[in-house]
Amino acid sequence: xxxxxxxxxxxxxxxxxxxxxxxxxxxxxxxxxxxxxxxxxxxxxxxxxxxxxxxxxxxxxxxxxxxxxxxxxxxxxxxxxxxxxxxxxxxxxxxxxxxxxxxxxxxxxxxxxxxxxxxxxxxxxxxxxxxxxxxxxxxxxxxxxxxxxxxxxxxxxxxxxxxxxxxxxxxxxxxxxxxxxxxxxxxxxxxxxxxxxxxxxxx
Numbered sequence: 001x002x003x004x005x006x007x008x009x010x011x012x013x014x015x016x017x018x019x020x021x022x023x024x025x026x027x028x029x030x031x032x033x034x035x036x037x038x039x040x041x042x043x044x045x046x047x048x049x050x051x052x053x054x055x056x057x058x059x060x061x062x063x064x065x066x067x068x069x070x071x072x073x074x075x076x077x078x079x080x081x082x083x084x085x086x087x088x089x090x091x092x093x094x095x096x097x098x099x100x101x102x103x104x105x106x107x108x109x110x111x112x113x114x115x116x117x118x119x120x121x122x123x124x125x126x127x128x129x130x131x132x133x134x135x136x137x138x139x140x141x142x143x144x145x146x147x148x149x150x151x152x153x154x155x156x157x158x159x160x161x162x163x164x165x166x167x168x169x170x171x172x173x174x175x176x177x178x179x180x181x182x183x184x185x186x187x188x189x190x191x192x193x194x195x196x197x198x199x200x201x202x203x
Contacts, residue, residue, distance in 0.1 A: 006073045008121055009076050009100075010164055011155075016057075016079035025203065034184055035060050038116060038147050040138050041188050043196050047112040049139075053101040054118030058084030064114065065091045072106050074099035102129035109139040115146040119163030127163070131170045138191050144173070147186040160185045 015022040025031040037137045038060065048069045055061045055073035061084055065071050071094045075081050077174070088094040099105075113134055119127060134144055146167055148160025164185050168175070173189040176196075180186070195203070 012075075012077035012121075013079065016077050016083070020083055021057055025056065025097050027042075029061070030183065034147060035063055037179065037184075038114065038145060039063055039067070041145055041179070041186055042079055042090075042112065043143050043176060043188065043190055043199065044111075047143075049108070049110055050112035050114070051110050051137075052114045052116070053099065054116065054121075055084050055096070056117070057078055058087035058096070060114070060116060061094065061096075062087050062091070065094050066147070067100060069093060073093070074101070074104070078099050093137060102133045104127055105133045105137065108137070109142075110137045111139045111142050113138070113144050114144075115144065117148055119146065119148055119167070120158040120160065120170070124166070128170060131167065135172060138173075141192045142190065143176070144171070144189045145186070146188075147184060150180070150183060150185055 005100055023031070050064060050068040050071045052061055052064060052071065052073045055075050057080055058073065061071065061073045065088060065156050073094060073096045075084065075086055075098065078098055081096055085096045088096065101118070115130070122130065138144070146164060150160045152159055164187055167187065171189050173191060174193040175187060176190045177188040178186070
């Protein structure tokens with residue numbers, strides 16, 4: 001069975017209606033390790049303004065927040081948005097909203113955008129729309145981190161490898177870092193081609 005794009009919102013609404021943690025991301029070592037890798041890949045220790053579309057139940061959001069002056073988190077599923085709001089309720093620098101990406105996108109410049117586990121759920125025109133939004137909104141020292149599962153997902157036609165191959169073909173930005181293993185693939189693009197060491201050495 002392949003899920004049509006028009007049914008994507010219903011798919012996620014149903015998932016979160018049945019469980020607050022449908023992928024067991026809170027406690028699985030794979031998920032905790034993936035979050036640690038994502039955080040470790042960020043070129044800067046702190047970001048003034050960041051955006052995390054597809055935030056799910058907010059586990060990564062809660063870890064990103066201390067490294068951001070302002071963090072905007074969003075999801076297409078209202079229940080996921082409510083879960084994230086509860087997860088970060090004491091973090092005044094986080095705004096959580098119901099948004100459909102790329103149609104909905106924060107105004108103004110962004111220093112960091114984290115695309116985690118959402119690329120397979122958008123069709124190709126939407127993926128190109130995300131890339132266009134990234135190019136328009138990234139600050140002069142901005143970064144994009146993408147991280148996805150490499151295995152097939154029932155009901156969806158793309159794997160993480162497919163998503164990242166397409167992103168690498170369209171992202172008109174220097175690729176700062178790349179990591180993959182049997183389970184996941186992670187890429188980091190920046191608007192500034194300096195390495196992490198070079199950034200600190202020139203500060």
